[in-house]
Amino acid sequence: MSRGTLILVVGPSGAGKDSIIAGAAELLAGQSRLVFARRLITRPVSGSGENHIEISPAEFEELRRRRGFMLSWQAHGLGYGLPRCFTDALDCGRCVVANVSRTVIDEARRDWAPVAVVAVTAAPAVLALRLAARGRESLGNIESRLGRASAVTLHDADFLVDNNGELSTAVDRFAAILQSLIQGTPAAMRG
Numbered sequence: 001m002s003r004g005t006l007i008l009v010v011g012p013s014g015a016g017k018d019s020i021i022a023g024a025a026e027l028l029a030g031q032s033r034l035v036f037a038r039r040l041i042t043r044p045v046s047g048s049g050e051n052h053i054e055i056s057p058a059e060f061e062e063l064r065r066r067r068g069f070m071l072s073w074q075a076h077g078l079g080y081g082l083p084r085c086f087t088d089a090l091d092c093g094r095c096v097v098a099n100v101s102r103t104v105i106d107e108a109r110r111d112w113a114p115v116a117v118v119a120v121t122a123a124p125a126v127l128a129l130r131l132a133a134r135g136r137e138s139l140g141n142i143e144s145r146l147g148r149a150s151a152v153t154l155h156d157a158d159f160l161v162d163n164n165g166e167l168s169t170a171v172d173r174f175a176a177i178l179q180s181l182i183q184g185t186p187a188a189m190r191g
Contacts, residue, residue, distance in 0.1 A: 004033070004094040005181055006070075006112045009174075010102040010156075011120035013076075014127035016163040016170065017099050020120055022051075023171030024097075024178055033182045035089045037098040040069075042079040055079075071108055073101045087112075095182050105156050116181055118174065119157035122164050 009017050025036045040055045040063070055063070060079040064072050072081035086096045090112065100108070109115045159177045163170040 002093060003114065004090040004092065004096065005114045005116050006090060006108060007095055007097045007178065007181060008105060008108055008115060008117045009097065009099045009120060010105065010117060012122075012127055014129075015120040015122045016167065017120045019167055020161060020163060020170050020174050021097060021099060023167065024175040027171065027175045028178060031179075031182065033094050034178060035086065035094050035096045037082055037086050037096055039099065040079075040081045040083060055081075070112060071098075071100060071104045073104050075101055075103075095178070097178065102156065116159065117157045118159045118161060118177055120161045120163055120170070120174075122162070126164055 009021060011017050021036060025034075028034055039052045040060065041052045042055055042057045042060050043052070045052065045054045057079060060072075060081060063069055063081060063083075064079075068084055069081040070084050070086060072079065074080070080101065082098050082100065086098070089096050105115075105117055161170050161173050161177070
C-alpha cells in the first residue's frame with residue numbers, strides 16, 4: 001500500500017480555509033480515505049471558528065521539545081501544531097487534510113511526502129470584511145494581517161481555490177480536488 005498524501009491548506013487569514021475544510025468534510029463524510037486533522041492551538045476554544053484542540057503554551061513547548069508534532073509554527077502570538085498521530089493515517093494510505101501556515105510547506109515536502117498544497121484566496125476587500133466580522137482582532141491587527149496576505153505568493157501551491165464568491169462554490173471546488181487526490185488523478189484538477 002502506498003503512503004497517503006498530506007494535503008496542506010494555506011491562505012491568508014479571512015480567506016475562509018476553516019469554512020471550506022468543514023464544508024468539504026461534510027460533503028465527503030463517507031470517504032474513508034480522508035482524515036480531517038484537528039490542530040492543537042494555544043488559543044481557547046470558542047463557539048465560533050475552527051474546531052481545534054486547546055493546549056497551553058507550556059504543553060505546546062513540551063510537545064514541540066518531545067517531537068510530538070508533525071509540523072508546528074508560531075503565528076499571531078499563538079502556537080499551532082499538527083499532532084504526530086496523523087502519521088499513522090498516512091502510513092495506512094489515507095490522505096490527511098490540514099490547515100497550516102505556508103511557512104511549513106518546505107518542511108512538510110521534505111519530511112512527509114507526498115504532499116499537495118491547496119491555496120485558498122480572496123480579494124483584500126473580502127478579507128478585510130471577514131476579519132472585521134470575526135471580531136477577534138483590532139483594526140491594527142487586521143491591517144497587519146492584510147499586509148501579510150498581500151505578500152503571499154502562490155508559487156508553492158499545487159491547487160487554487162478562489163473564495164471570493166459563494167462559499168458553496170469554493171467548497172465544491174475543494175471537495176473535487178480532494179476526490180482527485182484520493183483517486184490519484186490530481187493533474188486534471190491543477191490551477
